[in-house]
Amino acid sequence: MMAKGVFKSIMAYGDRLGDGVVQISFVLPVPFSPKSREAGRAYAAKLGLRDVAVATAEPAGDGNTFFVVYGHSPVVLDYGAIEVPVVENPVFSRERVNEIIRDRIGRKVVVAGACTGSDAHTVGIDAIMNMKGFAGDYGLERYPWIAAHNMGAQISNAEFLDRAVSAGADVLLLSQVVTQRDVHIDNASELVRLANERGVRERFVMIFGGPRVDHKLALSLGFDAGFGAGTTPSEVASYIVYTMVERMKGEKIKA
Numbered sequence: 021m022m023a024k025g026v027f028k029s030i031m032a033y034g035d036r037l038g039d040g041v042v043q044i045s046f047v048l049p050v051p052f053s054p055k056s057r058e059a060g061r062a063y064a065a066k067l068g069l070r071d072v073a074v075a076t077a078e079p080a081g082d083g084n085t086f087f088v089v090y091g092h093s094p095v096v097l098d099y100g101a102i103e104v105p106v107v108e109n110p111v112f113s114r115e116r117v118n119e120i121i122r123d124r125i126g127r128k129v130v131v132a133g134a135c136t137g138s139d140a141h142t143v144g145i146d147a148i149m150n151m152k153g154f155a156g157d158y159g160l161e162r163y164p165w166i167a168a169h170n171m172g173a174q175i176s177n178a179e180f181l182d183r184a185v186s187a188g189a190d191v192l193l194l195s196q197v198v199t200q201r202d203v204h205i206d207n208a209s210e211l212v213r214l215a216n217e218r219g220v221r222e223r224f225v226m227i228f229g230g231p232r233v234d235h236k237l238a239l240s241l242g243f244d245a246g247f248g249a250g251t252t253p254s255e256v257a258s259y260i261v262y263t264m265v266e267r268m269k270g271e272k273i274k275a
């Protein structure tokens with residue numbers, strides 16, 4: 021579903037509505053000095069900011085200067101023209117998710133998750149899958165009607181798929197935290213490509229998550245949904261049951 025609105029022009033808001041005040045930070049590859057401080061101001065002015073104030077200029081490693089600057093941006097945005105795909109399901113409680121699985125699916129939902137490729141960051145996928153969960157919200161392992169298989173980090177996409185198929189997974193959860201040189205995009209695309217090549221793509225609800233992932237990116241790479249920073253396990257569990265019931269029974273579960 022696309023969220024769309026009527027025409028509404030907006031500017032950044034600092035002290036007064038419509039003043040266009042923004043704060044930005046950046047690094048210039050020159051040693052900290054009065055000259056580099058002035059270079060920071062000039063750089064921000066070249067970005068289009070007016071009345072630039074350098075709030076912070078300090079050394080950053082060898083030969084670099086780190087800046088935080090304020091300034092007035094003339095940029096006006098039509099908020100109504102912004103379109104973004106959003107997941108449309110309601111978020112259910114853990115109890116309700118279990119009830120839905122018991123009553124509408126009638127068997128445990130099998131979920132396989134991993135942080136694949138060279139990415140070693142396990143904390144994100146653990147936050148969604150482990151008993152303890154995240155932000156006071158229990159993880160998928162704590163759902164009696166979910167069989168959660170957390171395959172950890174640094175396994176290949178091929179091995180992840182093999183193990184997910186052996187486990188009879190209904191759902192694949194892919195986590196990617198490192199995004200340098202868009203490695204998360206290459207790696208996530210590879211998982212989708214392998215699933216297609218092996219003819220198993222349609223078996224799964226495929227979900228992509230990580231701090232720099234959103235629903236729009238995930239859809240563009242061939243996933244069913246994407247979740248970003250701050251995602252809670254019950255948001256993911258709700259999406260899973262909503263989507264599975266919709267696919268199996270053509271029914272949209274209400275809140």
Ligand code: B12
Binds near residue numbers: 143144197
């Ligand atoms: C802890 C940490 C590490 C630990 C990881 C330990 C572990 N077992 O995971 C260690 C020290 C090993 C590490 C190593 C490295 N790290 Co590190 N690390 C971090 C740090 C500080 C926190 C990450 C974290 O745990 N966040 C907490 C979790 C809960 O948040 P999250 O991952 O975003 O997950 C949430 C959502 O994104 C979402 N989510 C995540 N996955 C999924 C999956 C699904 C399916 C769903 C639905 C949702 C979902 O739900 C979660 C809960 O809300 C971050 C900086 C930061 N403050 O974020 C850097 C950071 C991620 N690391 C970074 C880097 C560069 C590295 C190294 C390359 C450093 C180096 N040069 O060696 C190595 C990478 C090694 C490798 N091969 O991957 C960079 C990544 C930059 C980039 N954009 O690519 C960061 C951002 C630091 C930085 N500012 O430079 N790191």
